[in-house]
Amino acid sequence: MTTTPAIETAGLTKRFGDFTAVQDVSLQIGPGEIFGFLGPNGAGKSTTIRCLLDLIRPSEGECRIVGLDSRRDAVEIRRHLGFLPSDLALYPNLTGRETLQFLANLRGxxxxxxxDALADRFDADLVKKVGELSSGNRQKVGLIQAFMNRPEVVILDEPITGLDPLVQLEFHTLMREHVADGNTVFLSSHTLSEVERVADRVGFIRRGHLIAVERMSDLLDKALRRVRLEFASPVPASAFDGVEGVHGVAVEGASVTAQYEGSMGPLLRVATAHDVLSLESSSVDLDEIFLEFYRDELTEAEAV
Ligand SMILES: Nc1ncnc2c1ncn2[C@@H]1O[C@H](COP(=O)(O)OP(=O)(O)OP(=O)(O)O)[C@@H](O)[C@H]1O
Structure with a gap:
């Protein structure tokens, strides 16, 4: 039995005049997934989202939401969809509650x-006029409207901007609960570290091309970790020569720092042949992985 993807693009291409903003992007995102869509400024994230939502028309290719065609079934799709744009524009003279009532009347x-439960969880102020809210508090109204009709597919363009860490945590919990019910969340962002705690898979877009789609757990396995070992007496760097997955060994007195990928086992076997006093292993540096994907682009940008 095959499951209909919650979100699908097939050969999606969007040109603005001579400029190709999105080139041949094919994506399949299943029900129950949180998908992180990552790329630097101008990579094509918003253009892809705007095609999915039929806000602009693709030059080539197709987009489908819960099996419905983004162009042909645009009206029907609205019933299945929640959306938070990156540049959320709300009526400044309406209160948060009036804004949500207005949008609820449109959607039903x-x-x-x-x-009310969502507003409570985000500690959102629905009494003040939206124009008088801080940007983070306005963003909370945007998040509530995206989830308020419990849509099967929620598309969020840079949703974390401006949210304080406590609200971010609550937002992550909400997304997890939402997909646990078989729904789908598409989360666009500039950095991997922003989506690492919630995304099941991530897609990397660069200059309009989808360059990789990875499971978050695989990326974490591939990531470099840092370790610092304190020995009772100095151990030469050469002791770690050729140890599987170990790089960048540096010795300072009786301390050794190194990077490793994959299992820590080979490193530990060598270390414990000596008298280890302590060991610290730092968390995975995900931004380093993100930069790996975009390093050429950054180098070129620096060269300009
Ligand atoms: N209406 C338009 N006319 C011409 N070019 C456009 C138009 N919309 C987007 N572009 C160009 O397409 C490219 C992709 O833009 P897009 O907004 O999709 O990037 P993004 O990945 O969302 O970036 P950001 O993270 O900065 O929001 C950019 O170079 C942008 O200038």
Whole structure:
């Protein structure tokens, strides 16, 4: 049995005049997934999202949401979709509650007890006029409207901007709960570290090309980790020569720092042949992986 993808693009290409913003992007995202869509400024993230939502028309290729065609079934798709744009524009003179009521009237089927529960969780102020809210508090109203009709597919363009860490945590919990019910979240972002705790898979887009799609767990396995070992007496760097997965060994007195990938086992076997006093292993540096994907681009940008 095959499952209909929640979000699908096939050969999606979008040109603006002579400029190709998105080139032949094919993606399949299943129900129950949180998908991180990553890329630097101008990579084509918003253009892809705008095609998915039928806000602009693809030059070539197709987009589907829950099996429905983004162009042909645009009206029907709205019933299945929640969306938070990167440049959220709300009526400044409406309060948060009036804004949500206005949007709920357009969509129908909104459960107000659920909206109040969301507002409570995000500690959102729905009484003040939206124009008087801080940007983070305005963003909370945007998040509530994206989830308020419990849509099967939620598309969020840079949603984390401006949210404080506590709200981010609550937002992550909400996304997890949402996909646990079989729904899907598409999360666009500039950095991997922003989505590392929630995404099941991530796609990397660069200059309009989808350059990689990876499971988050595989990326974590591939990531370099740093380790610092304190020995009772100095151990030469050469002791770690040729140890599987170990790089960048540096010795300072009786301390050794190194980077490793994959299992820590080979490194530990060599270390424990000596008298180890302590060991610290730092968390995975995900931004380093992100930079790996885009390093050429950054180098070229620096050269200009
Ligand atoms: N209407 C348009 N006309 C011409 N070029 C456009 C138009 N919309 C987007 N572009 C160009 O397409 C490219 C991709 O833009 P897009 O907004 O999709 O990038 P992004 O990955 O969302 O970037 P950011 O993270 O900065 O929001 C950019 O070079 C942008 O200038």
């Amino acid at each position: 089927g909104v459960d107000w007890a659920w909206v």
